[in-house]
Amino acid sequence: xxxxxxxxxxxxxxxxxxxxxxxxxxxxxxxxxxxxxxxxxxxxxxxxxxxxxxxxxxxxxxxxxxxxxxxxxxxxxxxxxxxxxxxxxxxxxxxxxxxxxxxxxxxxxxxxxx
Amino acid sequence: xxxxxxxxxxxxxxxxxxxxxxxxxxxxxxxxxxxxxxxxxxxxxxxxxxxxxxxxxxxxxxxxxxxxxxxxxxxxxxxxxxxxxxxxxxxxxxxxxxxxxxxxxxxxxxxx
Numbered sequence: 053x054x055x056x057x058x059x060x061x062x063x064x065x066x067x068x069x070x071x072x073x074x075x076x077x078x079x080x081x082x083x084x085x086x087x088x089x090x091x092x093x094x095x096x097x098x099x100x101x102x103x104x105x106x107x108x109x110x111x112x113x114x115x116x117x118x119x120x121x122x123x124x125x126x127x128x129x130x131x132x133x134x135x136x137x138x139x140x141x142x143x144x145x146x147x148x149x150x151x152x153x154x155x156x157x158x159x160x161x162x163x164x165x166x
Numbered sequence: 167x168x169x170x171x172x173x174x175x176x177x178x179x180x181x182x183x184x185x186x187x188x189x190x191x192x193x194x195x196x197x198x199x200x201x202x203x204x205x206x207x208x209x210x211x212x213x214x215x216x217x218x219x220x221x222x223x224x225x226x227x228x229x230x231x232x233x234x235x236x237x238x239x240x241x242x243x244x245x246x247x248x249x250x251x252x253x254x255x256x257x258x259x260x261x262x263x264x265x266x267x268x269x270x271x272x273x274x275x276x277x278x
Contacts, residue, residue, distance in 0.1 A: 054210060061206075094170070094268040095209075095254070108265070142208050154199065155266060157208035 055079040056158035058143050064164045065133065073128040073161045075143030081156075083149035084126040086118060089140040089160070101126060102149040133165045168193050170255055172269035180277050183245055187253055187272050190237045195257030198231050198238040199266070203252045212253075213240070245276050 056077045065071050077084065086098040100108035101120040115137075117129040126143055140160040147153040171190045179185050189198070197216055201209035213224050215231035215238060222229055228241045238257075242249055252271040259265070 054208070056208075058208075092175075092270065094270050095266075097265060100265075144208075151260075154211060154214055156211065157201075159206070159208045162206075 054156045054158065056143060056145055056156055058141075058158040058161050060161060061159065062162045062164075064166065065130070066166050067133060067135075069133075070129070070131040072130065073141055073143075073163075075126040075128075075158055077124055077126075077143075077145035077156075077158075079145055079156060081145040081147050082123045083146045083153070084120060084123070085144040085146075085149075085155060086116075086126065086128050087142040087144065087157075089142055095142065099128075100149050107149060130163075133163075135165050138163055138165045168257070168267045170257055170267055170269035172253075172255055172272050174272065175270070176273045176275065178275045178277065179245055181245060181247060184241065184243045185245060185274065186239055186241045187255075188237065188239045189255030189257075189269050191257055191267075192236070194235040194259075195267070196235065196260040197258040198229070199256040199258065200227075200229050200238070200240045201254045201256060203254065203271070204250075209254055242274075245274075247276050247278055250274060250276050 059074045083102045088096045097110050098112045099118045119127040142160045143158040144155040146155045200212045203209040213229040218235050220231040226243045254271045255269045256266045
């Protein structure tokens with residue numbers, strides 16, 4: 053238990069569906085991150101939020117839309133995804149993204165796009 | 167861009183053996199991290215290294231931050247079946263740049 057929770061743990065969706073992934077951290081951190089993990093590839097950073105402000109968008113397609121209503125919650129809204137978007141989506145948090153603090157990961161959401 | 171190299175992709179060892187994993191980079195990092203990921207879970211931080219030359223232990227795990235700041239190694243002693251998983255190294259430039267660069271990971275299998 054790392055203090056970062058993600059729901060759902062598994063999600064299967066069609067290409068025309070709209071769904072959302074949720075991440076919550078109980079560590080009192082101010083920075084939250086979305087990563088994509090595909091088989092045999094390094095983890096890919098998608099988005100970074102620091103004190104609720106987006107500080108990094110790593111050239112992610114617009115079919116992925118993040119939302120950070122407060123420092124404890126992070127969402128990833130999904131629509132019109134492609135099969136190649138199937139992956140494990142990991143959320144992480146750290147004290148402050150501007151200081152290079154250690155990141156702690158949630159268990160991930162395994163997404164399958166049909 | 168920055169890349170971290172971990173090889174081989176998979177390692178198979180006998181229970182009780184020691185194992186060592188390297189991580190190398192063409193560029194300098196100021197923080198090195200080692201994570202372990204088990205099936206169905208996210209990466210869990212094992213050891214964080216903040217200073218060149220630093221040697222840090224966490225139980226049976228020992229990791230070192232290379233003097234050149236371009237490499238790190240992780241050693242697991244007296245392996246047990248629950249050591250099975252994927253071991254990732256990650257480098258961080260630090261300061262205002264918190265971005266983590268990950269290696270592809272090494273899948274460790276331990277034969278009882």
